[in-house]
Structure formats: C-alpha cells, structure tokens
Amino acid sequence: MPNTFKKIAIALACATATASAGQAGGFNRGTADTDILFEEGNFSMRAGAVIVSPRRGYDTITSPLLGGTVSGTDGNFSDSYVVPSAAFKLQLSERGSCAGTYTESFGAGATYGTQAITAGYADGTGTVSEGFTSNEFGLTCGANFQAGKGRVWLIGGVFAQDFKYAQTVEFAPLTPLAGSRATLAFNDEYRLGYRIGAAYEIPEIALRGQVIYRSAVDHTPNTSxxxxxxxxxxxxxxxxxxxxxxxxAKFQTGIAAGTLAFASVKWTDWSVLQTLNYTIVGPAPIGGARVLEYFWQDGWTVSGGLARQFNEMVAGSVSLTWDKGVSTTEDVHTDTWTVASGVSLKGERGTELRLGGAISYLAAGSVAADPTPLTPGTGNTFAYSVDGDWSYAVGANFKVNW
Incomplete structure (x- = not known):
C-alpha cells in the first residue's frame, strides 16, 4: 500500500493544473510548479502547456448609439490562449532541494466586433482589442527535517515577472481623428516578488499539506x-x-488502497486592482491623465478531487473547481465551475506523460452603463449582459526523473 500511494500522487498535477487554467479567476493563468520540490530523485524536469478556449460573448448590448437594447451579434469576444509551464528540480542534499520554474502567471485577451466598437463610441473611442500577459521566472528552495512520522518543509524563493499590455481603439465619428485607430502599449521590465511557505508530509501514505504565499508586484512602466x-x-x-x-493551501492524502483525495483553497487579492492609471504625454485632446477601471473584489478558488492508480503504468484523476467571480461594476468575470480529468502514463527510466481536459461553466451576468462615460466612474461605457457560457481546455506535460 505505501508504494501504491507514492505512485498515485503523480496524477494530481495533470487534473489540477488544467482546471486552474480552464476557469476564470480574474486574470489568473498559470501557477509556478513548485510541487516539483517534492519529487524523488536527484533531478526532475517537467514541461507542458494548456490550451484554453473560453466562449464568452454578449447576449444583449444597450446603447443609444445602437438604438437601445439589441441582441448581441458580434460572436465571442474572449480570445483563446496557451499557458506554458516548465520546472526543474535539483536535489542539493538529503534535506534540501531547489527548483527553477517558468509560467505565464497572469493574462487576458479580447477582440470585439462592430456592435461593441460602435457602443464604445460613447466615451470617444470604441475598443477594438485589448490584452496583456505577465511571464514569471522563479527560483524556489525547500529544506526539510524529520518530525514524527513525517517531514516538515520550509519553502521560500523569489520570482521575476514582466507586464505587457496593448489596447487598440477606434476614434468615434465627429472627433478629430474620426475612423482612425490608435494603440496604447506598455512593456514593463521584470519586477521582483517572493513566495514563502511551509509543508508537512508523510510520503508512505501520500499525505501532504502545504501553504504558499505569493507576494504582490507593482508595475510602473515609464515613458520609454x-x-x-x-x-x-x-x-x-x-x-x-x-x-x-x-x-x-493544498492538502492530499491516501484514503484507500490505490486511491487519493486532494483539495485546495486559494485567496487572491484582486481588490488591489481598482484602476490602472496612465498618462499620455502630448497636447489635448490626446494627452492627459487616463484610467482603466476594474474595481474588482477579492477572489476565492476552491478545488477538490480524487485520483486512482489503475495499474503500474496508468493513473487517473478527476476534480471539481469553483471560482468566485471578482467583478463588481465594470465587467463580467463571474462565478465559474470547472470539471477536469487527467491521466498519467508512466514510461521507462523515470519518464511520465500527463494528459488532461477541462470544461468550465461561466455564470451569466450583466453590467450597467456609466452615466458619465466621458469621466471616470463606476459602470461600463455601455450596458450589456451575458448568458451562461462555456470554456474548454486541454493540456499535456512530460516529466523526466532520475
């Protein structure tokens, strides 16, 4: 039984990583694969990617520029995306190891149709497309010591993340640049952050509990x-x-021969994202201070599932994730429910292939219009609603361990 528990633990990452990328969670995308610290062996390497296709579009749009409330005909505005992930671990001693990680930690992307662009003219410009990405490179180390039947881990490290943002707008009719387009772009350099945590594990029964804190990062792109x-x-x-x-906080434990249960809870301080403030240096009406409004609330992600060892080579897992919507007055990052499943295929010489898929349900929602769209305030440039929508994700990663 102990060996079976050790083998089944490998099935976790496939399901949970795919689930976290498939649900909304504000602008969350990938999470650094620090779990590789717990892998056995002197060296481990894991790399993969998740492809996510959210299918979110407007059900109705309300704007005097469209003649009132109309049915949405633009199609989906949410862009598909890929979340890469890579990690390697070096065993420094019996009591310590370090891991290098890479992922796209945050991101978003949307491309709008004619209706949304036209409705957006209410504030002088209609948004054509908008998106950003934030890449993260990290180095995390863990030291462990014996405590009773198990081991206590102290975990800490640093990471660097960048910030790349672009928004293309079309100027409204009757403005000096009517019909032309402009692009706002930021390419901030890598800024440092840190993560700290602790864990306790009893490998013989695949029990592990851990808590990891990841710091906030301020981005202040200058005029260059x-x-x-x-x-x-x-x-x-x-x-x-x-x-x-x-x-x-994450927890897993063996509950029967060949069967493992796992769960996690994550709090993200999305309320820090009230506005993105920027200033264009130039003559009026182009130059001046501007804001991109979000007014988000904190997010919570709760996940749980089961993993099962079918034989020496094959294990599988299934999970259910709920993500609390973070929107208040500006957009529709609503509650999301995700079902994910994964399979682990072990090969020779410490190799392993993990495959997974996820389906997410995005709850319906609506946003009211800002009564004064030309000045900062709560509410979107135009009012709209969305029905319950779906998002789909598939992922794979490959591991080498020796």
Whole structure:
C-alpha cells in the first residue's frame, strides 16, 4: 500500500493544473510548479502547456448609439490562449532541494466586433482589442527535517515577472481623428516578488499539506516603456498598477488502497486592482491623465478531487473547481465551475506523460452603463449582459526523473 500511494500522487498535477487554467479567476493563468520540490530523485524536469478556449460573448448590448437594447451579434469576444509551464528540480542534499520554474502567471485577451466598437463610441473611442500577459521566472528552495512520522518543509524563493499590455481603439465619428485607430502599449521590465511557505508530509501514505504565499508586484512602466500610437504620431506614456498577492493551501492524502483525495483553497487579492492609471504625454485632446477601471473584489478558488492508480503504468484523476467571480461594476468575470480529468502514463527510466481536459461553466451576468462615460466612474461605457457560457481546455506535460 505505501508504494501504491507514492505512485498515485503523480496524477494530481495533470487534473489540477488544467482546471486552474480552464476557469476564470480574474486574470489568473498559470501557477509556478513548485510541487516539483517534492519529487524523488536527484533531478526532475517537467514541461507542458494548456490550451484554453473560453466562449464568452454578449447576449444583449444597450446603447443609444445602437438604438437601445439589441441582441448581441458580434460572436465571442474572449480570445483563446496557451499557458506554458516548465520546472526543474535539483536535489542539493538529503534535506534540501531547489527548483527553477517558468509560467505565464497572469493574462487576458479580447477582440470585439462592430456592435461593441460602435457602443464604445460613447466615451470617444470604441475598443477594438485589448490584452496583456505577465511571464514569471522563479527560483524556489525547500529544506526539510524529520518530525514524527513525517517531514516538515520550509519553502521560500523569489520570482521575476514582466507586464505587457496593448489596447487598440477606434476614434468615434465627429472627433478629430474620426475612423482612425490608435494603440496604447506598455512593456514593463521584470519586477521582483517572493513566495514563502511551509509543508508537512508523510510520503508512505501520500499525505501532504502545504501553504504558499505569493507576494504582490507593482508595475510602473515609464515613458520609454509606454506609448500611444496614432495617425497623428507616437506619444510617450507612463503608468502604474499592481498585480495581486495570493495565499494557497493544498492538502492530499491516501484514503484507500490505490486511491487519493486532494483539495485546495486559494485567496487572491484582486481588490488591489481598482484602476490602472496612465498618462499620455502630448497636447489635448490626446494627452492627459487616463484610467482603466476594474474595481474588482477579492477572489476565492476552491478545488477538490480524487485520483486512482489503475495499474503500474496508468493513473487517473478527476476534480471539481469553483471560482468566485471578482467583478463588481465594470465587467463580467463571474462565478465559474470547472470539471477536469487527467491521466498519467508512466514510461521507462523515470519518464511520465500527463494528459488532461477541462470544461468550465461561466455564470451569466450583466453590467450597467456609466452615466458619465466621458469621466471616470463606476459602470461600463455601455450596458450589456451575458448568458451562461462555456470554456474548454486541454493540456499535456512530460516529466523526466532520475
């Protein structure tokens, strides 16, 4: 039984990683694979990717520029995306190991149709597309010592993440640049953050509990890293915003021969993202201070599932995840429910292939219009609603261990 528990633990990452990427969770995408610290052997390497296809579109749009409330005909505005992940672990001694990790920690992307662009003219510009990515490179180490039947781990490390943002808008009719388009862009350099945590495990029964804290990171792109490009020229731009801190607690344990249960709870401080402030350096009406409004609330992600060892080579897992919506007045990052399943296929010489898939249900929601769209305030430029929508994800990763 102890050996069976050890083998089945490998099935976890496939299901849970796919589930976390498949659900909304604000702008969350990937999580650093620090679990590789617990792998046996002197060296481990794991790499893979998850492809996510959210299918979110407007059900109705309300705007006087469209003649009132109309049915949405633009199709899906949410862009598909890929979340890469890579990690390697070196065993430094019997009591310590270090891991290097890479992932795309945050991101979002949307491309809008004619209806949404036209409705957006209410504030002078209609948004054509918008998106950002944040890559994370990390180094995390863990030291362990014996405590009773198990081991206590102290975990800590640093990471660096960048911030790349782009928004393309179309100027409304009757404006000086009517019909033309402009792009706001930020390419902030890598900024440092840190993670700390602790864990306790009893490998013989695959029991492990851990808590990891990840710090917030401030991004302050200056005029050499920001720009607003129009037919009238390129204008330097600077800004500031914060990507949130988070705390995640995870637990797993063997519950029967060949069967493992696992669960996790994660809090993300999305309320730190109230606005992204920026200033365009140039003459009026182009130049001046601007804000991108979010007014989000904190997010919670709760997940649980089971894993099962079918034979020496094959294990599988299934999980259910609920993610609390973070929107308040500006958009529709609503509650999300995700069912994910994964399979682990072991090969020779410490190799392993993990495959997984997930289906997410995105709850319906609506947003009211800002009564004064030309000045900062709560509410979107135009009112709209979305029905319950779906998101699909497939993922794979490959591990080498020796």
């Amino acid at each position: 890293q920001g720009s607003f490009t129009t037919v009238a020229g390129v204008f330097p731009t600077f800004g500031n915003g914060t990507l949130p801190q988070s705390i995640e």
